[in-house]
Amino acid sequence: MANDVMEKIVSLCKRRGYVYPSSEIYGGINSCWDYGPVGVELKKNIKEFWWKSMTYYRDDIEGLDASIIMHPMVWKASGHVDGFTDAMVDCKNCKLRFRGDEIDGKSCPDCGGELTEARLFNLMFKTHIGAVEEEATTIYLRPETAQGIYVNFQNVLNSSRRKVPFGIAQIGKAFRNEITPKNFIFRMREFEQMEMQYFVKPESAEEWFETWRKERMQWYVDLGIREDRLHFQELGKDELPHYASKAYDIQYQFPFGLEEIEGIHNRTDYDLKNHSKFSGKDLEYFDDSEGKKFIPHVIEVSAGVDRTLLACLVDAYDEEEDRVVLRLSPKIAPIKVGIFPLVKREGMPEVAVKITQDLRRHMKVFYDESGSIGRRYRRQDEIGTPFGVTVDAQTLKDDTVTLRTRDDMKQVRLKISDLARELGELIQRI
Numbered sequence: 001m002a003n004d005v006m007e008k009i010v011s012l013c014k015r016r017g018y019v020y021p022s023s024e025i026y027g028g029i030n031s032c033w034d035y036g037p038v039g040v041e042l043k044k045n046i047k048e049f050w051w052k053s054m055t056y057y058r059d060d061i062e063g064l065d066a067s068i069i070m071h072p073m074v075w076k077a078s079g080h081v082d083g084f085t086d087a088m089v090d091c092k093n094c095k096l097r098f099r100g101d102e103i104d105g106k107s108c109p110d111c112g113g114e115l116t117e118a119r120l121f122n123l124m125f126k127t128h129i130g131a132v133e134e135e136a137t138t139i140y141l142r143p144e145t146a147q148g149i150y151v152n153f154q155n156v157l158n159s160s161r162r163k164v165p166f167g168i169a170q171i172g173k174a175f176r177n178e179i180t181p182k183n184f185i186f187r188m189r190e191f192e193q194m195e196m197q198y199f200v201k202p203e204s205a206e207e208w209f210e211t212w213r214k215e216r217m218q219w220y221v222d223l224g225i226r227e228d229r230l231h232f233q234e235l236g237k238d239e240l241p242h243y244a245s246k247a248y249d250i251q252y253q254f255p256f257g258l259e260e261i262e263g264i265h266n267r268t269d270y271d272l273k274n275h276s277k278f279s280g281k282d283l284e285y286f287d288d289s290e291g292k293k294f295i296p297h298v299i300e301v302s303a304g305v306d307r308t309l310l311a312c313l314v315d316a317y318d319e320e321e322d323r324v325v326l327r328l329s330p331k332i333a334p335i336k337v338g339i340f341p342l343v344k345r346e347g348m349p350e351v352a353v354k355i356t357q358d359l360r361r362h363m364k365v366f367y368d369e370s371g372s373i374g375r376r377y378r379r380q381d382e383i384g385t386p387f388g389v390t391v392d393a394q395t396l397k398d399d400t401v402t403l404r405t406r407d408d409m410k411q412v413r414l415k416i417s418d419l420a421r422e423l424g425e426l427i428q429r430i
């Protein structure tokens with residue numbers, strides 16, 4: 001059943017232009033995926049909602065866009081060169097490979113064969129900078145965006161004249177050479193993160209951790225995800241990442257299990273202290289109200305764009321007797337409104353095209369005149385378009401159209417001149 005739902009979602013994504021296998025004409029490449037026309041729009045809307053919630057709706061967070069390639073010492077200082085590893089185990093019989101934490105007993109979960117000893121495997125992708133491939137030119141593709149924020153802490157502090165507490169937010173690609181990528185876009189080797197590091201006084205770290213834990217859970221609810229499918233999971237001492245003293249995962253109930261979509265971490269002064277030590281630069285903050293210097297502690301909220309998008313798709317997927325519907329929140333739906341002339345004659349397409357052109361300035365619209373009106377509605381239902389506007393014979397008499405709502409399929413008549421305002425309100429309201 002679980003696989004069945006995932007298979008249907010993967011197939012819908014391919015058919016309707018959400019997500020395609022990467023390099024498909026060459027047979028694809030494991031763990032890499034491409035976002036199609038509506039996928040890229042949904043992704044953009046999710047990122048925008050996150051970006052606004054961090055840097056527009058609050059006044060204590062600045063934005064940043066740091067380089068993916070950084071000085072290799074960054075990863076030495078951050079502990080990723082020595083500590084960002086997973087245990088890897090192979091089956092001697094069927095040759096399947098597993099992460100150490102996926103194995104319960106001593107034999108292969110698939111065929112029962114004998115397993116190799118666990119070997120540690122660093123998840124960072126290595127490459128070389130410049131023309132000569134030698135040890136001195138080794139660099140890494142960033143496995144988290146966070147380090148770009150830490151190495152710019154002083155820059156942002158000085159240019160924005162912020163005082164602690166304040167945060168720095170960033171959205172960008174991250175890369176991990178995962179041992180067992182799986183579950184569609186859930187575990188990939190190239191993915192995107194939305195991370196915010198909040199710099200606080202050491203004594204207030206615990207309080208800010210709790211504040212951010214609640215804020216972040218509410219964000220997913222505001223995004224339109226069902227609350228009863230979201231959970232917190234506190235990480236045990238032996239599960240903590242190497243940089244964290246305390247961590248909670250926000251999990252979503254996927255068809256393949258309850259899995260992490262965001263990590264909330266108390267990173268203490270771990271990163272700034274190490275960058276200070278390795279770079280020789282003073283990264284202390286001077287608190288002029290108390291006349292003392294200290295290294296701020298950091299509460300990190302780290303969400304995956306792709307996992308959030310997958311949670312949105314799974315949450316929105318619904319099958320009815322004669323249609324498949326993606327009940328995406330109108331706020332993030334890739335296309336906000338489909339515009340349809342009832343028939344391709346009697347001047348209806350001309351009016352519908354004019355409406356399309358006018359609405360285009362306000363929102364993402366899609367014009368469709370091909371096929372029966374029922375099929376056109378179904379196509380948009382499957383993409384998740386929340387509203388449909390139909391131009392019919394009545395329109396030519398009184399300048400009104402029908403406005404159809406995806407979720408309940410109810411239709412009302414509206415004046416063309418009221419459409420932009422009415423739709424704008426409906427999209428904001430939900």
Ligand code: GAP
Pocket residue numbers: 143144145146176178185186187188189191192193195260261262263300302303304305306307308
């Ligand atoms: N800076 C902290 C950090 O990177 P993490 O828990 O390793 O923490 C944060 O990752 C989020 O990034 C995860 O909750 C997940 O949403 C996303 N993520 C991590 N690895 C991923 C992968 N291989 N594929 C897709 N998303 C991933």
